[in-house]
Amino acid sequence: MxxxxxxxxxxxxxxxxxxxxxxxxxxxxxxxxxxxxxxxxxxxxxxxxxxxxxxxxxxxxxxxxxxxxxxxxxxxxxxxxxxxxxxxxxxxxxxxxNMEEENAGIADDRLRLIFTCCHPSLAPEAQVALTLREVCGLTTEEIASAFLQKTPTVAQRIVRAKGKIRDAGIPYEVPEGDALLERLQSVLQVIYLVFNEGYLSSSADETVRHDLGDEAIRLAELLNQLLPEPQPEAMGLWALMLLHHARRHTRLDAEGELVLLDEQDRSQWDRDDIARADALVRHSLSSQRFGAYTLQAAIAGVHAQSPSAEQTDWTEIVGLYDLLQQHMPTPVVALNRAVAIAMRDGPEAGLEALHPLMEDKALRQYHLAHAARADMHRRLGKLSEARHDYEQAMRLTEQPAEQRFLRRRIAELAK
Amino acid sequence: MNYLCLVYYSEAAMQERGDDHWQNLNKECQSYSGGLQESGVMLDGSALQPVSTATTVRVRDGQVSVTDGPFAETKEQLAGFYLIEARDLNDAIRVASKIPPARYGSIEVRPVRDIYGESSDAVPYAEALGRR
The missing domain is CATH 1.10.8 (Helicase, Ruva Protein; domain 3)
Structure with a gap:
């Protein structure tokens, strides 16, 4: 028809x-x-x-x-x-x-819109709501339901943000020179916030929400198309999200329970996404101007391209974490590096790397730090230590899917 | 548009940095604000005496009350201000980021409201259309 x-x-x-x-x-x-x-x-x-x-x-x-x-x-x-x-x-x-002049400027208008909506003088949640509303065209109701918030709350947030754009004189422009790089960080952060909200919701039992993830990837693609010259970190973020996205069908089992990376069915991973991400990562790395997003994508890429969990190139992953630590010296990066060391050199070496990190207050409150240590203890056969760590991890997370996962791990220790 | 850049820092922390540091910072501020004035960006501005010299005045039910100190105790104290003319917020942020104490404290950038009637280019349509 x-x-x-x-x-x-x-x-x-x-x-x-x-x-x-x-x-x-x-x-x-x-x-x-x-x-x-x-x-x-x-x-x-x-x-x-x-x-x-x-x-x-x-x-x-x-x-x-x-x-x-x-x-x-x-x-x-x-x-x-x-x-x-x-x-x-x-x-x-x-x-x-000005008709002619304006037609010339049209290509930049969406980029102007992105930079205005992600202006750092707006609160992060306002940047996210405004970007989804104005750039992606989501309705206020759709944004509210994606973030499990009330529609009037989101509507008011958008009204206030527009008010600030007008009253504080936030310009409708793409920043130039050094300012472009600084402000790009703010844009990338908004896109990643949108993605993460879709990837793992912390507040609902409905664990994976695909819509926001797709939206974030579309935004990253649009941003990369529109930027006047290639920006390594914009490519890096796009690649990072594609790599998470490639595994979307294997992160949960038939019962909706979380499945760890090494137990996921790799034949179900989206090879097109992985290939696209790989090209982006290589392009970004060769620019020598890459940063934390690219390095995280490179790490995810090594996992994604490894034929099996056993064949993972942990030496390369530890090396990438060493680099990532320079760009992002956070406790969580150090934790992940310790986990990689445990895989490369054995659980004993992992515990050694992890031990000084647990001095950090924030990390002691982070359930995955305890879960990582539990796993190292389990591999060493120190089952009571492992149980203690898993229980500690359970106390520190409110995410139902993660709690169920930890409970299963504790049950498996008894076998 | 005009913007007021309010300069805040911790007086105590600034004192700990010593006299030489203080003198150098003052010279730096003089030279930066001098340049801004010459180029016509800076309309007005001044450094302030420390908060220990502040007096807070309130009128309630026609009664004037006068108290010692700033209106609120804060970690960083108001130390001075720059009134500038800027093209837009990005322009104002560029100017504010070079105010020397920004390296130690914070600069709050506030658009100035013209209470005698907004200039014609600043009228928000939505307001004029009666939607606010």
Whole structure:
């Protein structure tokens, strides 16, 4: 059955609405006005396109229609506001003069939108909500349900963020020079927050939420396409998420229980994702400007490409952790390095590496540190120490799936 | 847009760094604010005496109450301010990040509100449209 005009319009809208919005925000200088204009442009398209046919450049048509609808709207309300009348005149004059110039800028508009939504002067949760709403086009309800929050809470967060953008003068621009690298970190962090929220929810029993993970990967892909020159860490983050994503069908068993990396069914891992990630990691590493995301992706890549858990190249992994420690000297990285050492040199060496780390208060409160030590003790046959550590780990996590997993491990010790 | 950059640091920690450090920091501040004034970026600004000199005034039910000290005890104290004109927040952040005490304390950047009526380019549409 051929697509109806309405269906075609829906397709155009699904493909173009975020781009049109990004451009309208730049042209109109206001998020709310741009969103209304986008709606009006779409309504106009639904009326006109079935009769006149779909224009050759639907995006330009929608931008232009949205822009004039906004000017009309300002004019209608301007009867009572002289300043609004001036605004409408200014916008109308710009609309005539700058059409060509603006078309040249359109490619950058989505990047401007990303950098504005991820501006570090907005609270992290506001950056996340605003990015999902404005860049990804999720509804407020969808964002709220993904983060297990109330819709009015998220709605208010978005309203406040837009208010701050306007009142504090957060510019609609892609930062240049050194500022670009600093601000890119903020963008990457938002994308990774979105991904992690989808990857492992800490608050719900529903352990894996694919939607946010997919959304984060799409965002990373878009960011990499839009950046004026390749950015190693943007590639690194994209690769890292692809590698986690490649294992999405094997992280849980049929009963919904967590399955550890070494017990996952590798034949089910998504080879396309892994190959894409591998190319990205290599590209980033060769730039010599890589950082923590790339190194984490490289580690995940070694695991992903190893034919079996037994054949994992632990020497390479320990080496990558050594590098990662320089970029990210955190207790958790040190913990993972100790685990890798235990795999390369045996549990005794692992315990030796882990011992000084447990001096760290934060790590002592981290359930996976105790679970790691339990595993080393188990491999050494020190079963009562292992049991003690697993129990400690249980006390420190509230995640039901992880609690069940630890309980299974304790039960296995008795066998 | 105009922004007020409020300079905060811990007076106690600053004192511990000694006299030479203090003198050098003052010179650095003079030269930075001098440059900003010359280029027209800085509209006003000043260093402040320590909080031990502060007096807090309140009026409640028509009664003036005067108390010793700042309005709130904080880890870092207000030590000075720069009133600047900047293109936008990114521009203001660039200026603020070079204020010398930013290396020790914090700079709070606040957009200035014009209570005599917003200038025409600063009118938020949503507000004018009656949506707020």
């Amino acid at each position: 051929p697509e109806s005009v309405e269906q075609k319009i829906q397709t155009v809208f699904a493909e173009q609405s975020r781009r049109v919005l990004a451009t309208l925000i730049r042209l109109l200088g206001d998020f709310d006005l741009a969103e209304d204009a986008l709606q009006e442009a779409f309504i106009a398209a639904l009326k006109q396109w079935p009769q006149e046919g779909i224009p050759e450049q639907p995006r330009a048509w929608l931008v232009s229609a949205g822009r004039f609808k906004a000017i009309d709207q300002l004019r209608r309300r301007a009867r009572y506001h002289e300043i609004l009348q001036q605004q409408a005149d200014v916008l109308a004059a710009q609309a005539v003069v």
